[in-house]
Amino acid sequence: MILRNFAVFEGIDGTGTTTQLSLLSARIPPERAWFTCEPTPGEIGRLVRRALRGEINLAPDTLARLFAADRSDHLYGPGGVIAQIEAGKAVFSDRYLFSSLAYQGETLSDDLAVSLNRDFPLPE
Numbered sequence: 001m002i003l004r005n006f007a008v009f010e011g012i013d014g015t016g017t018t019t020q021l022s023l024l025s026a027r028i029p030p031e032r033a034w035f036t037c038e039p040t041p042g043e044i045g046r047l048v049r050r051a052l053r054g055e056i057n058l059a060p061d062t063l064a065r066l067f068a069a070d071r072s073d074h075l076y077g078p079g080g081v082i083a084q085i086e087a088g089k090a091v092f093s094d095r096y097l098f099s100s101l102a103y104q105g106e107t108l109s110d111d112l113a114v115s116l117n118r119d120f121p122l123p124e
Contacts, residue, residue, distance in 0.1 A: 001121040005085050008096040008123045021094045034084040036074070037094035044070040060107040067100050068116040075120065096123060 009017040018037075025035045039045035039052075048066050051058045058066070075081045084091050097117040104113040 003121045004124050005090045006123040008093045010098045017094050033090045035092050040074045064104045
């Protein structure tokens, strides 16, 4: 499934995805677009960020599952991507499942990374 009006900025750390999203957000009024990121600022996303900073030690497969849980909440939770699209907004995200496939592909079997992300809709 492809989500219309959903675009993502992907790239390895330091390539400017956050900068580009910030520049775009300055040009599109908030009533027309929602700008977001993964990991999200929600509870699960904060836990993921703590693990990425090395504050907590998680097994790679546990971290991958948390990324998937955060993504699910990001998409389907109250006020998430789907709700924003249904409200008529374009949604732009700094990272999405492609980052998970790339980064987790280094530490997990390809099967697990793919299976955790295969049912999420693709951006337009």
